[in-house]
Amino acid sequence: MNKKAFKKIYTKINQITKATCSLKADNVGYEELAIVDGRLAQVVKIMGNEITLQVFAGTEGIPTNGEVMFLGHPPTLRIGPDIEGRFLNAYGDPIDGGPELTGEEVEIGGPSVNPVRREQPSQLIATGIAGIDLNNTLVTGQKIPFFADPDQPFNQIMALVALRTDADKIILAGMGLSNDDYLFYKNTFENAGSLDRIIAFINTTEDPPVERLIVPDMALSTAEYYASEKKQKVLVLLTDMTLYADALSIVSNRMDQIPSKDSMPGSLYSDLAKIYEKAVQFPDGGSITIIAVTTLSGGDITHAIPDNTGYITEGQLFLRRDTDIGKVIVDPFRSLSRLKQLVIGKQTREDHPQVMNTAVRLYADAANARTKQENGFDLTNYDERALKFARDYTEELLAVDVNIKIDEMLDTGWRLMAKYFSKNEVGIREDLVNKYWPEVKK
């Protein structure tokens, strides 16, 4: 603290925009933190002695003679045992009424893992939701977002998934979370009695949007500490990454950068990749798994945010309300887990890959039949059977309220196929059909 007393204080700010301010100063390091009129800021541009600062809390009310002090270091967080079970704000200060953190001060947003020091992700994460476990199996060290319209219950599903996994730590990074959702997470984690494995960094809609930009780094540096040093299995929840990207575009706009697609900065891909690529499996057992939310506008995945996200993450879980059964389902067409190949049929039963693919193909046949039906054409007998199959499949497997073991999902898959189709219609490898095809009593 004494050190701060000797820091030079500047009092002449030349330029102020909504998110940034500039002043003349010497001996300033790039990405260094500063306090501008009591608010935290970070150096984003240096030109000679002209320094541009991004003020996280916004610049409302900052006077041109406001006091500016440089801290001499990039953003840090105090990590120690007393961070467990805590709810913190974007700067890592408690918002749960508890004591200040006392742990070791760690620089956030550090370097990336050498790819040759990574291990291939290989441990299955069971969630009980068949739309995930059967069709889009998750693996530790994976990064995957939910793509969902804002009206879908993604926060509830994320909390459910988090609590069902056997993660040692669950780190919640809330960006632009509504106060109600923040309280929902808090209550859900408290009621589940698992508060000791939770750490949360929360920026709510009441907080300034630019503050969101440090939330993922806070959460992921904490995750790295537990995964790398403590060799723990860490699950990080990022909600909502669309609001994070919006904050990025605000800053780049204020800095007069030329926008690319959908008014997003040209560096959006790299900015998002830096966050998502923190997901890792270490050889000694520690891992960081990232489950995120990217809210869509009317299911449009070609918008720059979901589009860039899709190229970075290892798949996506697409939530959609099925009008037939009136429940939210994990859409089997639009969803994908790229890492499922590492575990399905290996850590799960041998028939997993073929049952999964065949059921989705039959579901696609049903979708075609539905189009025909809507266009007023007669359906063939096969079409009718496909439609019936699709309805049962949606109800018993795709709906997010399903909670069963993977073997049970596979058995259900076989049962439904056998109920509506003959062996040669499903086109599964013969040895598997002989082994698993159930005898149906008509």
Added chain:
Amino acid sequence: MTKGIVKGIIANLVIVEVDDPVSQNEICMIRHSEAELMAEVIKIGGNLIYVQVFESTRGLKIGAEVEFLGNMLEVSLGPGILSRNYDGLQNNLDTMKGVFLKRGEYTDALDRSKEWEFVPLVKKGDEVQAGDWLGEVTENRIKHKIMAPFTLEGSWKIESIAGKGLYTINDEIAVLNGKDDSRLPVTMVQKWPVKKPLKCFRNKLRPFRILETGIRTIDTLNPITEGGTGFIPGPFGCGKTVLQHAISRQAEADIVIVAACGERANEVVEIFKEFPELEDARTGAKLIERTTIIANTSNMPVAAREASVYTAMTIAEYYRNMGLKVLMLADSTSRWAQALREMSNRMEELPGPDAYPMDLPAIISNFYSRAGIVKLNNGEYGSVTFIGTVSPAGGNLKEPVTEATKKAARCFYGLSQERSDSKRYPAIDPIDSYSKYLEYEEVQKTLTELISENWLDMVEYARDIIKRGKEVKEQINILGDDGVPLEHHTLLWKSEVIDFVILQQDAFDEVDRMCPLERQKYMLSKVLSIVRADFTFQKFEEVALYFREVINLLKQMNYAPFQSEQFKGYEKQLESHLKEKEVVYE
């Protein structure tokens, strides 16, 4: 050595003030309190030099010293490149310390202490030119040629050449004499700037023979050639990476250089872990023995991402000059273009379409033009085949990177969202995709020689059926099942047989993943004999049921080892199934 002082910092763009001469693309080192940061000159404006830093500039201050090295970004070329995992600047990732990448840590690309068994190929008094073979060492299973320096001008005489024996890459293995009695000692390692094509060959030829990939929809329908260029655009989740990995595993190449450019780290890890285990079906050697990986994943510094594709291409050209068939893959070239965009944006250049730099098409076509099959000075052939993936924003093929690449690459393997959604993998669209090489007379000639006299007609026929099948499908969607004649249903299902049995292939099945040309020919003949046959159906409902079984049996054949008992068993079942409905003309 020119020195300078840092005057401005915007992310990884640093502005340096100098008094002495500096050249465009020169490399410099910025002295930061923690480490030396490597950077490249990208713009010069008076005494202000704009450099892009290959590392994070966090904590860098105005006034930091900069030293210019006098050379462009170079790679070290010599024995020991194969099986290595490099970053975009050719640092050996395996010899780096620690779990996290420390900035400013640069490691040797080649092992300087390893001894190689050198065998001379020239003798005292021989005349040599740049790139001529002086000797060879055995690297993995490949005869790695030690070549006369690529910078030589004109003809030089061998003054001395080392005898057979063990040498390290730094040992002198020859001395050359120039016209004006200049003497040049030669070692097994040389440096070359990555952005300059390596052109020590006699001439570049038009590609004339196919490069087998074992993927039916490529080899049969739209083959790529040795020394050819191709690109794979596709929205995310359509199987770009799975397809690229399959090509890198199976392609009939001596050397495979994989540039993982701004993509996921876990995908590279998959190669790191699997290639040392998997065998090359042709040689029985482990795949890693013929592979070098240049990994600049998406979380690694952006500027080095741009360098990584050039690093990979230069290494590919180096092995080409040894008379080898080299395949280079880059996933994804869009990330490289985005790196260019980020830099252009920071330099406040006037933007082109979608904020990409105006010269993007020129940069891309320049890069693709480095591929090709060449005749070396000694008459041997060498080739670099290049396949890049493109990640079009929003899956829209009308975006700048896809459009620019379309002009440069000769094979187009467009991945279709629709095919991917219905799990028809590989999702290469059979109608939109093309290979310009099929129009080359020399390619047509080698294909007929290699496969069969009527091969091209067979392929065209199959393509025609696929097209007509698609039209019929659209008609049925509009008119309904009973709104079209029965023959239309038969045609649709015949095209489905081609789709399911020839186009679709299971990249994760031990047998089906790799389909040699001979087997492709067999299966296409089989399928076309069914397509050509006439069948007796009464109602359209029968058609689908009947052909589903045909497809099922043919797929079982695909899953069985070629010409095995199992394979023949399914073939027999298929024949008896066909007899039920097939019309036999007396």
